[in-house]
Amino acid sequence: MPIANLGQGKFCIFCGEKPQLKNKEHIIPQWLIKKTGDLNREFNFGINFSNISKGLELEKFKFSFNKFHFPSCKVCNDYYGTFLEEPAKYTMDKIFNHESISFSEITSLLTWFDKIRTGLWLAFLYLNKKDLCDFYPHFFISSSIGLNDRMLAVYRLSGHPKGITILGTSTISFMYYPFCFGIVINDLLFIQASYPGLLSKNMGFPYPGQAEFVFSNNPDGTLHTPWGTMDAVQELRMGIEKVKLPLLRTKLTNSGIEFYQTVINKKLCIEEEYSTEYVKSNSICLNDNLYSKIWANSKKTSNFLDEDINVIDHLTKIYPYHKIRNLFEIDILRIQNVLIDNSPFVKNLPKEIRRQMHSEQVLSRNSNNIIMKFIREECV
Numbered sequence: 001m002p003i004a005n006l007g008q009g010k011f012c013i014f015c016g017e018k019p020q021l022k023n024k025e026h027i028i029p030q031w032l033i034k035k036t037g038d039l040n041r042e043f044n045f046g047i048n049f050s051n052i053s054k055g056l057e058l059e060k061f062k063f064s065f066n067k068f069h070f071p072s073c074k075v076c077n078d079y080y081g082t083f084l085e086e087p088a089k090y091t092m093d094k095i096f097n098h099e100s101i102s103f104s105e106i107t108s109l110l111t112w113f114d115k116i117r118t119g120l121w122l123a124f125l126y127l128n129k130k131d132l133c134d135f136y137p138h139f140f141i142s143s144s145i146g147l148n149d150r151m152l153a154v155y156r157l158s159g160h161p162k163g164i165t166i167l168g169t170s171t172i173s174f175m176y177y178p179f180c181f182g183i184v185i186n187d188l189l190f191i192q193a194s195y196p197g198l199l200s201k202n203m204g205f206p207y208p209g210q211a212e213f214v215f216s217n218n219p220d221g222t223l224h225t226p227w228g229t230m231d232a233v234q235e236l237r238m239g240i241e242k243v244k245l246p247l248l249r250t251k252l253t254n255s256g257i258e259f260y261q262t263v264i265n266k267k268l269c270i271e272e273e274y275s276t277e278y279v280k281s282n283s284i285c286l287n288d289n290l291y292s293k294i295w296a297n298s299k300k301t302s303n304f305l306d307e308d309i310n311v312i313d314h315l316t317k318i319y320p321y322h323k324i325r326n327l328f329e330i331d332i333l334r335i336q337n338v339l340i341d342n343s344p345f346v347k348n349l350p351k352e353i354r355r356q357m358h359s360e361q362v363l364s365r366n367s368n369n370i371i372m373k374f375i376r377e378e379c380v
């Protein structure tokens with residue numbers, strides 16, 4: 001992993017290296033800003049930590065959408081522009097035009113949402129890097145997208161003006177565990193979550209047992225700390241070969257359509273646990289990784305998709321945005337807590353690391369619980 005900590009200067013948000021032939025990547029792509037209004041309109045994002053340390057009022061950063069960009073290498077920017085942005089724009093246009101989308105379009109869209117979510121997290125860190133100079137980003141866009149199990153839920157709204165609203169990224173838990181967020185785009189709300197091994201067991205695929213962090217010599221290890229690099233190791237178990245609902249281990253409050261996909265890393269695909277008829281008939285090999293078929297869940301279906309699907313046709317309920325925004329935020333925070341609870345064991349690590357990781361988990365979970373309680377009381 002290229003960067004030691006945030007205090008060491010500019011890094012490319014895709015590869016984490018010092019940006020080569022400097023370029024700027026819009027975290028919210030320009031095609032999406034145009035689709036939702038004026039390129040130069042302002043929006044609020046994240047929390048300004050400097051204000052907290054100076055004892056000033058809690059304040060969000062204010063940006064023009066068109067200036068919400070962060071350093072990247074030219075080659076990284078060009079590659080992901082072609083590989084991700086163009087297909088995502090095409091698929092989003094189809095969704096908004098009430099057209100059907102295919103397996104490969106949904107798969108690519110899920111990866112695009114991985115990119116937006118990871119980009120928002122890195123932007124949050126970048127903006128606060130003076131106050132978080134000891135913070136270690138342990139992954140970047142290129143090392144995190146399309147690699148882990150993921151979920152995307154879509155809901156139809158009324159009363160949200162044309163535009164973009166981002167949900168669930170201004171929390172302490174998102175800083176430590178940036179694995180679930182929401183984004184409203186005009187009249188559709190998307191909630192996306194991704195985490196290693198999140199869905200494989202309940203989707204009937206071989207699944208990892210409880211993971212454990214160990215120190216590693218692997219320079220691309222999964223977690224970087226001031227004490228060294230760590231990898232999560234886990235034992236692979238045979239799949240139950242049937243789907244067990246709810247796939248996410250928590251039921252979502254509102255009714256839209258949910259897409260679920262488990263992703264099997266190419267290194268694991270060769271294991272004998274994956275050579276079963278169930279795995280073969282419910283997965284597809286793409287870019288050397290194995291991707292499960294998409295499981296779709298709505299009032300109209302609960303199945304692996306075998307044909308194209310019209311997303312809007314499944315959004316039979318329309319939610320009044322201003323009345324129900326809080327309930328969606330609670331769902332996002334609840335999912336964030338499920339992912340925190342899914343973190344690897346740390347019992348074999350030195351006490352100092354265990355203590356730090358434990359305190360990050362407790363702080364993240366408790367702060368989410370406090371926000372949820374506050375929202376519920378406000379809703380009464």
Ligand SMILES: [Zn+2]
Binds near residue numbers: 012013015016020
């Ligand atoms: Zn780069």
